Amino acid sequence: MAVTLVTGGxxxxxxxxxxxxxxxxxxxxxxSRQAGAGRVVGDLATGAGIREALVGVDAVLHLAxxxxxxDAAATRILLDAAIDAGVSHLVYISIVGIDDIPLAYYxxxxxxxxxxxxxxxxHTILRATQFHDLMATIFAAQTYSPVLFAPSISVQPIAVDExxxxxxxxxxxxxVGRVDDIGGPEKLTGGELAAKWKAAKGxxxxxxxxxxxxxxxxxxxxxxxxxxxxxFGRVTFSEYLAERFGAPG
Ligand SMILES: NC(=O)c1ccc[n+]([C@@H]2O[C@H](COP(=O)([O-])OP(=O)(O)OC[C@H]3O[C@@H](n4cnc5c(N)ncnc54)[C@H](OP(=O)(O)O)[C@@H]3O)[C@@H](O)[C@H]2O)c1
Numbered sequence: 272m273a274v275t276l277v278t279g280g281x282x283x284x285x286x287x288x289x290x291x292x293x294x295x296x297x298x299x300x301x302x303s304r305q306a307g308a309g310r311v312v313g314d315l316a317t318g319a320g321i322r323e324a325l326v327g328v329d330a331v332l333h334l335a336x337x338x339x340x341x342d343a344a345a346t347r348i349l350l351d352a353a354i355d356a357g358v359s360h361l362v363y364i365s366i367v368g369i370d371d372i373p374l375a376y377y378x379x380x381x382x383x384x385x386x387x388x389x390x391x392x393x394h395t396i397l398r399a400t401q402f403h404d405l406m407a408t409i410f411a412a413q414t415y416s417p418v419l420f421a422p423s424i425s426v427q428p429i430a431v432d433e434x435x436x437x438x439x440x441x442x443x444x445x446x447v448g449r450v451d452d453i454g455g456p457e458k459l460t461g462g463e464l465a466a467k468w469k470a471a472k473g474x475x476x477x478x479x480x481x482x483x484x485x486x487x488x489x490x491x492x493x494x495x496x497x498x499x500x501x502x503f504g505r506v507t508f509s510e511y512l513a514e515r516f517g518a519p520g
Pocket of ligand 1: 278280282285303313314315316333334337338366367380403405
């Protein structure tokens with residue numbers, strides 16, 4: 272049976288993706304810095320355990336992120352080991368709009384995409400919009416603020432389970448390079464997201480629109496982070512909130 276190694280398989284996107292791969296009957300190895308059932312221990316920051324983790328692996332689903340500088344170096348380590356291990360397909364998750372939004376994290380994602388595209392490992396790259404969980408984290412982080420700040424931009428949040436479903440389809444298919452971007456079912460302003468968050472949490476705080484100076488905010492405000500055309504995702508932010516908090520949303 273083909274073996275798939277999932278980097279970041281313990282993360283927000285990784286957990287539902289690994290469940291879907293296993294439901295699909297695939298043999299999955301989860302790379303993690305911490306030992307656990309079904310995991311292989313390895314650290315993409317240092318390279319420790321990475322070559323061992325790739326022994327006998329057919330496909331790699333690369334979802335790991337440090338969420339700070341270091342992802343490009345980690346991807347280089349993974350790619351070099353994958354080339355030597357003869358991996359036949361590497362699938363990478365990236366983010367919509369990274370060529371046009373000058374965020375340092377996005378520049379590093381772009382560098383990862385370029386390295387993967389240039390490497391002699393057959394690959395597929397999927398870009399997705401912001402996850403519902405990220406939007407929820409932005410509001411949850413404001414617990415002690417008297418008002419709820421809501422960025423004056425539109426976002427198109429998507430459910431991680433739906434992103435995971437698409438990734439499983441891609442791992443099961445032939446490598447094709449960059450595929451069509453995916454986004455959630457609705458394009459909502461920060462204020463609309465905040466209103467849904469307040470309804471789900473029973474909060475009465477006022478919502479304050481937030482505009483920031485600079486090119487990064489302007490790039491988001493120009494809509495580079497959303498996907499034109501028919502949406503891929505079906506699960507709305509309200510449905511995500513209801514599932515997570517048991518509230519009507
Ligand atoms: N958040 C969004 O809205 C969004 C949107 C589109 C695309 N994406 C992309 O989706 C991917 C997954 O994001 P996420 O939110 O699920 O991330 P996350 O919850 O922060 O999980 C990060 C994962 O990376 C692993 N990791 C971190 N450093 C590592 C290292 N040195 N060696 C090995 N593994 C390491 C962690 O594993 P251990 O802690 O178990 O070692 C963990 O499983 C990222 O590539 C991100 O850029 C995110």
